[in-house]
Amino acid sequence: AKPKGEDTKNKLPEIVAIKGLHTRNAAARAGDFISSNELFNKTDKLIDWATKSNMASVLTDCPHREKLGWLEQSHLMISSIMYNYDVATLGNKVVDDIISSQLENGLIPEIAPEYIFFTWGGDMFRDSPEWGSTGIILPWYLYKWYGNKEVIEKAYPTMQRYITYLQTRADKNILKQGLGDWYDIGPERPGVSQQTTMGVTGTAIYYYNLQILQNIATMLAKPQDAAKYKKLADEVKVAFNKTFFNPKTKQYATGIQAANAMAIYMKLVEPEHRQAVLENLIKDIRDRNNALTAGDIGYRYVLRVLEEAGRSxxxxxxxxxxxxxxxxxxxxxxxTALTESWQALPAVSNNHLMLGHLMEWFYSGLAGIRADEDAVAFDKIKIYPEPVGDVTSAKATYNSSYGLISSDWKIVDDVFELQIEIPANTTATIYLPSASGQTVTEGGKSVPSQTKDGRYIVKTGSGKYHFKVQ
Structure with missing residues (x-):
């Protein structure tokens, strides 16, 4: 064939046009985000292209090389994905793959379906708690987002067998096997955790699993199971703090971002030390001129902890x-799509699903659409917008199981305006930025509110609302 207009004596076919078609899983779009910050808008598209490229019959790591269902991203990235796409069916299918891939000894391999077993490095590419724990975390997240109790019920035996397996691998309740904080930023080429001591991420996830199982066992009316998992969780927490916490410095392990953040997020930190550990996390970031170090496992928890602490x-x-x-x-x-390494190294994948956790913050932090901690399927909503830096506006929508949730804010002439939509049969608590002497109106009328931690708090039912703080 020859390009159009090019002369040839061989009478070759003429290329009139070439068109590429992108294919992906048929999951419907569930949300959208845009802000006044162009870099954030480009980042959103960067992550979204990696997401679309890796949504097939499984959530693949990359669409061009391994094309495998590496499991860690199916719990670490799933919240970012669920804000954007309705993956209730795909998520359920991933859980089915996990159930069918579990080994007789209870191990959930890092890949499901396990089409291949990588033998390089022993079992490090088969037995990482941060990957296998998707068998516990993902069904719980699917229930919390979509209200799908059936996925919990069918996965519960798999969860129990996996916890029993982890008990056999634990050394005094500490899990050190696997990859750790994969692809963190350290002095060497990225790969197995460099900055975070092995055992921190695996044991933190182990404890998180046990907390989830307590909740699930209680929900399924299995009080003896709940008591058993609580007892084991208490033992793991003691071992974790004894092994990794320095009471003098108020740091975990090396004091690196992933270690301190995961200890806080998983509630492994004793309450009296929580603020000090949080301050150390922030200090480490500031001391590095706001540069990140956490990798595939730790970075989501850095973002979650900072957002929950009001440090967007x-x-x-x-x-x-x-x-x-x-x-x-x-x-x-x-x-043009999220890369495997923070450094965008040309020799590794340059269309990769992991590390896209900032997308979750675009929706839950910057735009402020969150579910209450005890909510199921967003029946109890928090709208908590975070105007930060040079961002003067942000808008996000999320089509929940109850209907459309929308948060659209802007700052004009020092007036903060927020327009929201809350679906039927839900309630919402609105957290508006406040300053001394300001007033809150909705639809031009003054509304009663209470003030806490620099926020005006207003409770609403379903409907459309237009707030101003001035």
Whole structure:
């Protein structure tokens, strides 16, 4: 064939046009995000292209190389994905793959379906708690997002067998096998955890599993199981703190971001030390000129902890730049989809699903659409927008099981405006930024509110609302 208009004596076919078609899983779009920050908008698209490229019959790691269902991303990335796509059916299918892939000894391998077993490095690419624990975490998340109790019920025996297996691998309740905080940023080429001591991420996830199983056993009316998992969780917590916590420095292990963040998020930190550990996490970030170090496993928890602590300003400072490895750095290197390494290394995958956790913050933090801690399928909603940095507007929508949730805010002439939509049969608590002497109106009328932690708090039912703080 020859390009159109090019002369040839061989009478070859003429190429009139070439068109590429992108294919993916048929999951319907569930949400959208946009803000006044162009780098964040580009980052959203960067992550979304990696998401779309890796949604097939499984959530693959990359669409061009291994094309395998590496499991860690199916719990670490699933919240980001669920804000954007309705993956209730796909998530259920991933759980089925996990159930059918579980070995007789209870191990859930890192890949499901396990089409291949990588023997390099012994069993490190088969037995990582941060990967296998998807068999417990994913069904729980699917229930919390979609209200699907059936997925919990069918996966419960698999969860129990996996916890029993982890008990056989634990050394005094500490799990050290596997990959750790995969692809973190350290002095060497990325791979197995460099900065976070082996055992921190695996044991933290182990404890998180046990907390989830307590909740599930209670929900399924199995009080003896709940008591058993609580007892084991208490023992794991004691062992974790004895092994990794330094009471003098108030740091976990090496004091690196992933270690402190996961200890906080999983509620392994004793209440009297929580604030100090949080301050150490923030100090480490600030001391590195707001550069990140956490990898595939730890980074989501860094973001979750900072958001929950009301420190989205730190998240903004970490991610509104292109001069150090991160999303902006990948874009500056020419990436059009999320890359496997923070550094956008050309020799590794340059269309990869992992590491896209900032997308969750775009919806839950910047735009502020969150579910209450005890909510199921977003029946109890929190709207908690985070105006940070130079961002003057942000809008997100999420089509929940109850209907459309929308949060659309902007700042004009020092007036904060928020328009929201809350679906029928739900309730919402709105957290508006406040300052001394300001008033809150809705639809032009003053509304009663209480003030806490620098926020005006307003409770609503379903409907459309237009708030102003001025």
């Amino acid at each position: 300003d730190v998240i903004y400072d970490m991610n509104s730049r292109s001069d150090v490895p991160g999303y902006g750095y990948q874009l500056a290197k020419g990436a």
